[in-house]
Amino acid sequence: MIAVVLVISGGIIYLKTQTHAPTDNAQQVIKKAESTSDWLYFPSNDKNKPMIIFYPGALVDSGSYSLWAEKISEAGYPVYIVKMPLDLALLAPNRGSQILADHPDRSYVIGGHSLGGVMASRFAEDHPKKLAGVFFLASYPDEKGSLKDTKVPVLSMTAGNDQVLNHEAYQKAKQYLPTDTEYQEIRGGNHAGFGSYNAQKGDGKSTINNQNEQVAERLVKWLKREIKR
Numbered sequence: 001m002i003a004v005v006l007v008i009s010g011g012i013i014y015l016k017t018q019t020h021a022p023t024d025n026a027q028q029v030i031k032k033a034e035s036t037s038d039w040l041y042f043p044s045n046d047k048n049k050p051m052i053i054f055y056p057g058a059l060v061d062s063g064s065y066s067l068w069a070e071k072i073s074e075a076g077y078p079v080y081i082v083k084m085p086l087d088l089a090l091l092a093p094n095r096g097s098q099i100l101a102d103h104p105d106r107s108y109v110i111g112g113h114s115l116g117g118v119m120a121s122r123f124a125e126d127h128p129k130k131l132a133g134v135f136f137l138a139s140y141p142d143e144k145g146s147l148k149d150t151k152v153p154v155l156s157m158t159a160g161n162d163q164v165l166n167h168e169a170y171q172k173a174k175q176y177l178p179t180d181t182e183y184q185e186i187r188g189g190n191h192a193g194f195g196s197y198n199a200q201k202g203d204g205k206s207t208i209n210n211q212n213e214q215v216a217e218r219l220v221k222w223l224k225r226e227i228k229r
Contacts, residue, residue: 019087020197022063029066033081038095040066040081042073050107050132050227052079053096055089055116055123057138057195062087064195065113071216077109077223089119096123100130109227111135111155111219113194114164121145121176133227135219137194138165140173147177153226154181157218159189159211161204182222186214 022030034041040062052072056062062081069079080099085091089112100108107130112120117139124134125145134147135155141147147154154177158165174181186193186208192200193211208214 020060020064020192020195020200022061022066023196023198026064026066026196029070030063032070033063033066037083038098039083040069042066042069042079042081044073044076044078046076046078049076049078049223050109051099051103052077053099053108053110053120053123054079054081055096055110055112055120056081056084056087057112057114057116058089059087060113060116060195060197064197067196067212068216068219071213072219072223075220075223077220084116089116093119093122094126096120097127100127106130107132107228109133109135109223111137112139113137114139114191118142118145121147124150133223135222137215138162138191140170141176142173143176145176148175150178153222154178155184155219155222155226156181157184157186157194157215159186159191159193159206161188161206162191163202163204164191164200182226184218186211186218189214 062083065081073079082095109132110120110124117136121141122145131152133153137157188207189211190206191203193206
């Protein structure tokens with residue numbers, strides 16, 4: 001029994017050392033958010049627009065997405081960046097359900113980065129009520145989170161220099177997306193650039209310095225154009 005506890009404890013400690021922490025710039029923005037044990041919340045005074053629920057990538061601290069999340073909230077969409085146990089959405093794929101329970105009359109858009117997007121698509125498939133849209137950042141759904149028959153808008157955003165995304169799996173996963181899914185690519189961007197954290201092993205080199213700004217701008221344009229209130 002002691003050996004099992006030691007193995008588990010060691011695994012947890014190891015995972016924590018592998019977590020990608022927010023940059024200094026992101027740390028400053030985090031201070032503006034309302035923080036609980038389950039999420040970072042960037043509020044909006046607009047009560048009509050849908051709320052945004054976001055699932056972080058594997059081993060990426062939730063605060064790493066604060067730069068673009070703040071911009072989305074400034075455009076009128078309240079943003080919840082969900083905090084995951086050990087920074088793995090795989091361990092709590094249903095965590096967004098509490099947000100829905102707290103706002104039963106409000107529609108929502110859900111998105112995720114990398115592994116977080118896979119879990120977000122499963123959540124969307126399991127919670128179709130009030131679902132207004134789904135977006136993927138360097139990510140894709142799997143069969144359990146198939147959205148091919150959904151009637152809501154779907155956005156798939158990738159980056160030209162992303163070497164972390166499994167491109168073969170990404171192409172195969174298009175069978176689980178609606179035929180009218182919107183595909184966008186950020187030229188010169190990379191996998192880590194969808195957040196604001198340290199370089200990710202195996203990733204390509206980014207040749208731009210405004211990827212977070214582009215993410216925010218593209219998401220806001222898509223939300224305004226495609227998402228019904």
